[in-house]
Every structure is written in C-alpha cells, then in structure tokens.
Amino acid sequence: MAGMRWGTSRSAEGDGGSEAYGQMLKVQDTVAICNSRLSQMAALGALGAGRGWVEDRVDTLREGRDAILDALSPLGETVGGSGAMYVMARLPGGTDDRDFASRLIERHGVAVIPGSFCGLPGWIRVCYSNLPPDLCKIAAGRLKGGIVELIADKTET
Secondary structure: OOOOOOOOOOOOOOOOOOOHHHOOOOOOHHHHHOOOOHHHHHHHHHHHHHHHHHHHHHHHHHHHHHHHHHHHHOOOOOEOOOOEEEEEEEEOOOOOOHHHHHHHHHHHHOOEEEEHHOOOOOOOEEEEEOOOHHHHHHHHHHHHHHHHHHHHHHHOO
C-alpha cells in the first residue's frame, strides 16, 4: 500500500561516524515511534500471510504490467515496470503531456498522470497496481487506442 511505509533503514556508514548516518538515525527514530496503527496491522497481516501471498500479488502485478507495456509499445521509450507499480513513457516530440492526459480521459475513458506532474514534461505515468488483470487489460486496450490515435495525428501534420 503506497504511503503505508514500514521497515528499516541501512547505511554503508554503520560505524556512526558520518553526517548521513546521524541524519538517518533521526529519521528512523521518527519512523519507528510514529508508525500508524493501520500500517502496523497491515505489516502484521503481511508477515502472517507468508511468501505465497507475495508471489500471487507479484504475478497479478506482472500481468497488469505486461498489458500496459504492450499498450505503450507504439511510443517506443518506456522506463519502469521492474520493481515499481507504474511505467513512464515518452510521448512523440512536441506532445503536451497534460493535453494528452485530458484527451485520454475524454476520448478513451482511461486516466494517466502527465509526466510534467512528476518532473518529466513530454512523458506520461501509467499506474497498473489498482486494477485486477482483466480490467487492466481493458484499460490497456483503451490506452493503446489513444496512443495509436495520437501517433496518427502526429503523422498527418
């Protein structure tokens, strides 16, 4: 669950002699003291569910990722999808990412995040973690339709 962090920190400076190590200790102290009850219960549940649950979830995410990567393939350049729950894709030169994101919603019923919201203008961010594989494949088909339409429009001009 994004935003429900739980875990530890590591530093190569384990002797405690560096500035970074001291700053990490401050952060870790706050994290350990301030974990929300919800994240603690979620962590307990995850630890109890075991490796099988994780493997099933990874398989589900892999299906969604593969469908999205296929949909983005006409664009060529993508980043992410390996250890993440989203993929970034570069739009054809001169494409306004905000306009394209709006166009996808209005014409194709699928939402993406404009890359400019993430510091990458001219790109889009596509998350695939919140849908089961069958719905993700439907969304990927809509996304691909919007991309093909964009490329056709760029080719005509």
